[in-house]
Amino acid sequence: MSAYLAGLPQGLQSYPACLVKGTVVRSFTADCVPLEKLEGLTLPAEVAAHLREPPLDCVWVPEVEMWATLLATRDLLDLDDGAWLVWFEPRSREALTNPVLRLVMNFSSPELLLPLSQAYWAMTHKGSKLTIVERASHALTLALEY
Incomplete structure (x- = not known):
């Protein structure tokens, strides 16, 4: 996460016009890191907040915050590239499985x-x-x- 943020022009405040719906963030962050792993860490406040309590589905979240949160999760779970993809795939599927979208996908x-x-x-x-x-x-x- 630190390398990602360091590579951005304004760190966590970069690209404020790029937003993602809270439902996407929630599908990746809900219950993904045990809360005890967050104790004593110096994460950016926004990242820690997303990990402790994912945003509501209807809230718009800066996309940079979402990616920083996902990369912090990868760091906290100590995942290499292969394990990261294995972890990421079911959550990607979950992000696409709201009831209406699932109905459309099943019959299309x-x-x-x-x-x-x-x-x-x-x-x-x-x-x-x-x-x-x-x-x-x-x-x-x-x-x-x-």
């Missing part, structure tokens, strides 16, 4: 869902735009603009 083909990725991104992010650059039969190239 990938061909119908892929264009919806842009709309879903727009519902859960501000200050960034996800666009489909190229579609092939079994591949998709996306661009994320800030």
Whole structure:
């Protein structure tokens, strides 16, 4: 987390217009780090707050705070790259499983869902735009603009 924040122009206050819905943050941070692991640590206040009590689903959270929180989680759980991906995948799936989205996903083909990725991104992010650059039969190239 420290390296991530050091690489940003204004640390945790960088890119304030880039926001993510609290529901995304919550799906990654709820109950992920035992509270006793947070005792005595010198984490940024915003990161510690997200780990102790994830934001409400309807709240907009700076995206830099979300990534700092996720990287702090990785550090606290002492995960290498492989373990991080294993940890991250089910939480990514959970972020996509709200009841309405799950219903749509269960009754739709990938061909119908892929264009919806842009709309879903727009519902859960501000200050960034996800666009489909190229579609092939079994591949998709996306661009994320800030």
